[in-house]
Amino acid sequence: MKNVLTIVARIEAKADKVELVKSELLKLIEPTRKEEGCIQYDLHQDRLNPSVFVFYENWESRELWQTHMNNSHLAEYMQATEGAVADFTLNEMRVIA
Numbered sequence: 001m002k003n004v005l006t007i008v009a010r011i012e013a014k015a016d017k018v019e020l021v022k023s024e025l026l027k028l029i030e031p032t033r034k035e036e037g038c039i040q041y042d043l044h045q046d047r048l049n050p051s052v053f054v055f056y057e058n059w060e061s062r063e064l065w066q067t068h069m070n071n072s073h074l075a076e077y078m079q080a081t082e083g084a085v086a087d088f089t090l091n092e093m094r095v096i097a
Contacts, residue, residue: 004039005065006093007057017084018051024080025053031073037064051086062092 013021025043032041039058046052059065068074 003061004095005059005062006095007055007059007065008091008093009055009057010087010089011053011055011085012087013051013053013081014084014086015051017081021051021081021084022053024077025055028073028077031071032068035064035068035071037061038068 032038037060042056044054
């Protein structure tokens with residue numbers, strides 16, 4: 001597991017767009033989990049601030065994750081949520097212990 005790429009993506013929806021962003025994020029789950037190199041792809045929603053979502057992902061390699069990032073379902077998500085996301089942060093992580 002030491003060479004696995006872990007992605008932590010934080011998406012904060014605008015207050016009036018939470019349900020839209022949530023429904024679009026949920027659409028990403030099934031096709032992404034079928035992608036080559038996808039080990040784990042889990043979506044979380046903050047219990048106290050429902051406008052905050054976090055994807056916790058594990059990929060076999062950065063190259064396969066990059067392929068995911070260029071897939072059509074991600075482009076469709078970006079188009080569908082344009083103007084609905086207040087903040088987005090993505091971290092590429094590696095296991096150190």
